[in-house]
Amino acid sequence: MRIRDRFAKTEARVAPYAFISPFFIVFAIFGLFPLIYTAWVSLHDWSLLAGDQGYVGFANYRELFHDSDFWRALTNTVGIFLLATIPQLILATVLAQVLNARLRARTFWRMGVLLPNVTSVAAVGIIFGLIFSRDYGVVNWGLGHLGVNPIDWQGHRWSSWFAISVMVDWRWTGYNALILLASLQSVPKELYEAARIDGASAWRQFWSITVPMLRPTIIFVSIVATIGGIQLFTEPLLFGSGVNAISGGNSGQYQTVAMYLVQQAFTGQRFGYASTVAWVLFLIIAVFAVINVALLRRIKSVE
């Protein structure tokens, strides 16, 4: 009896650690270690095939700083990110407000807005590549009726940024609207009742109640969008076609930093340099996340 008691006591003490250890062990090996080791590799001349060619200090970072291809990729990434994220957040907030009304067939509408998110990113890139095709795409065909000459969407910087932003927004706006809707449903209905009695318009209610009440969720959604957006890879990769898609257009007009990273690592076989790109990208994400929070904190709360 006593041995059994002691066994039970030990078991109760060890069990919690046994329960949480699978997560921590696997994450340490396949998540945390690779991320940290990236910083180490970035300080080396490291080749995909030949391995470590020696410590080079910050030489990779100095090279990156003067690498115009990297700066172009960074401009593309930030450009597409802003072009996609700002309209997306606004649309998602409006859509959340609409979905929060007492609607018939609620689940049907919610499934409707989430449908694009079920489609894989690869599929999105392929489908929109055809929709934005220069010679026989639906978009150019439609614009033709408005008297606009066919646009070579892949060919120019702004047009490719626009098309890629449309893909991102198509896939994510509804998803974010649902998250915002969840938070909207926790807003007390009396606030809106009171505003209506005071004669506030729907627009006024939206800006004075909805947006401030949603602030924490908007911050969360925009940080997630930042983490994803700065690492944008698949949509631009599959938007271009052919074997050299990784270069993001003839003059890299829509190559993102993540694409440049992969190109340096696997086409250029420069693991050390590509790790530098990865680590810098990591820092950029951190900076953008901080800017995001700082900006969105300025939305005033409900008085």
Add this chain to the structure above:
Amino acid sequence: MKTKNPLLYVGLIATLIFSAGPIYFMLVMASRTNNEIVSLPPPFWVGGKLSSNVNRVFDNPDVLFRDALLNSLIVALVATVCVVLTSSLAGFAFAKLKFRGRNAMLLFVIGTMMVPVQLGLIPLYMLMTKLGLSGGLESVTLPFIVAGFGVFMMRQFAEQAIPDEMIEAARVDGASTFRIFFSIVFPALRPAAAVLGLLTFMERWNDFLWPFLTLDAEHPTVQVALSRLSSGYYSDQSLIMAGTLVGTLPLVVVFIVFGRQIIGGIMEGGLKA
């Protein structure tokens, strides 16, 4: 009272057309010949070539589409089962068991959700090569058998779904913690486990960057096979579209059957964050 504002419904219908349109477009293009795809005006109705295009996808020797579907299924299922199990175990421990360092470790778990670990892909590639797993399905499965999001989600659910008295009573009866987990806790976690399973399955089925980098020509997943279809020297649009349709269909079916649960899971997840 249901809203009568027609403007809302007009807006919703426009949103629906925008969100379902490209998927319908994919179906139309997958059912047409290449000549029809490049004709103007573009076709707007489903044509008669769907089954022959789909057969061409499966018969294409370069992309191994049949294998790809099976591979995606295996990878996604293994990851789903593992994530649900490991997350339930850890989530339960964080919610209901007392141990030293609990809060700090939970904070760490939440932190992992905000860190872009995908950026570690170069060392991950080196690690997989060293382990001799590079190129095979293990390399795209192993890193994803746990998920910080899952742990957090199960913790939040366990917190309110399992009364402390239930665990105390079982302990008094002499049940071990493992026994308590499998006979009391896990059954009670089932609703959340199902949602987590659905979300994990969809995420793994759609995963692209890492599989694209690591998988060899003999072991494609669906998404990798799609990118190979579309990056060929010649572009056979009806073939590409048929492949995209076949690769997307399984998830659309899952979504239509379990839509309510999936939406619930996403909304819960956002609320708790």
